[in-house]
Ligand SMILES: Nc1ncnc2c1ncn2[C@@H]1O[C@H](COP(=O)(O)O)[C@@H](O)[C@H]1OP(=O)(O)O
C-alpha cells in the first residue's frame with residue numbers, strides 16, 4: 001500500500017535535500033554572505049517547496065499541499081523580489097534538468113522569468129488549509145532554518161495525510177550521520193515510514209538503495225535513568241528549564257542533546273537518543289502540522305509513542321496547526337507513560 005507514494009516522496013525529498021545543500025555550499029560558505037544573512041534560507045525554502053510541489057503534481061496532480069511557504073514575497077514589484085524569483089527559478093530549473101536514473105530529465109522546466117507564474121503557482125499550491133477530508137501532502141521545505149544556517153541539523157519534511165491521519169512520512173536530514181556510532185561515517189540520511197509497515201532509513205546519496213529498518217532503543221521503566229533526551233537548540237521553541245526538571249524527576253543524568261528540526265524525531269527513532277521533549281514556552285503558540293506530521297509517524301512506526309503534554313494524540317485534522325494540542329512528548333512506547341507522569345508533575349498540568 002502507498003508504494004508509489006513512498007517512492008515518489010523518497011525521491012522528491014532526497015532531491016530537495018541535495019538542492020538545499022548546494023544552496024548552503026554556494027551561499028552560506030561564500031565570503032560575501034555573513035552568518036546573519038537569512039537569504040540562503042529564503043532561497044532554499046522557496047526552491048525546495050517549488051521543486052517538491054512540481055514533482056508531486058507530476059505524479060499526483062489532484063492532491064493539495066499544506067506547505068509552510070507561499071509566494072507573496074516573490075510577487076512584489078521590487079528589485080529584491082524579482083532577483084529572488086529569478087534565483088529560485090534558476091535553482092529549480094537546474095535541479096529539474098538533471099538526468100534521473102531513467103536517463104531523462106523531468107521535462108518540467110520553468111523556462112525564463114517570463115514563465116515564472118509556473119514557479120509562483122507551484123509554491124502557492126502549498127497554501128491549502130488542511131482539514132479532515134481527503135488526501136493532502138504536508139510539507140516543510142526547510143525545517144530548522146537556524147540549524148541550516150549554522151551548518152547543523154535541518155530537515156526536508158513531507159507527509160501524506162488521509163482523512164486527517166498521517167499515512168506516510170519522509171524526512172531527509174543532510175547533516176545527520178549515516179551511522180551515529182561512527183563519527184567518520186558520511187552524512188545525509190532519509191528516513192521513511194508507512195503506517196503499519198515500519199520505519200526505515202537509507203543514505204540520501206543511495207537514490208535507489210535498500211531501506212534499512214530502524215527501531216527505537218529497547219528501554220524499560222527500570223533502565224529509564226540511563227535514557228538521553230533531545231530538545232530544541234532554541235530555548236524560545238521549548239522550555240529547557242522544564243526539561244531539566246523533568247530529567248531530574250526521571251533520574252536522567254545525561255546532558256540533553258540539542259538540535260534543530262525534525263532531526264530530533266529521526267534520531268530517537270533510530271536509537272541515537274530515547275526521548276524528545278517539546279515543552280510549551282508561550283501559552284498561545286499553536287504547533288504547525290508540517291513541523292510534526294512525518295516525525296510523529298516515523299517514531300510511532302519505530303516503536304515509539306507521541307502525544308502532547310496532556311497525553312492526547314496529535315490531531316492533524318484541524319487545519320494548518322495542531323490547535324488542540326500543547327507541546328510534544330515522544331518516547332519509546334514502554335516508557336512513555338513514565339515520561340508523561342514526570343512531565344505533568346513538573347508542568348503541573
Ligand atoms: N514559540 C514557539 N514554540 C514552539 N515552536 C516554535 C515557536 N516559534 C516558532 N516555532 C517553530 O519551531 C520550529 C523549529 O523547531 P525546532 O526548535 O525543533 O528546530 C519552526 O518551524 C518554528 O516555526 P516558524 O518557522 O513558524 O518560526
Ligand SMILES: [Mg+2]
Nearest residue numbers: 140143144291
Ligand atoms: Mg519547521
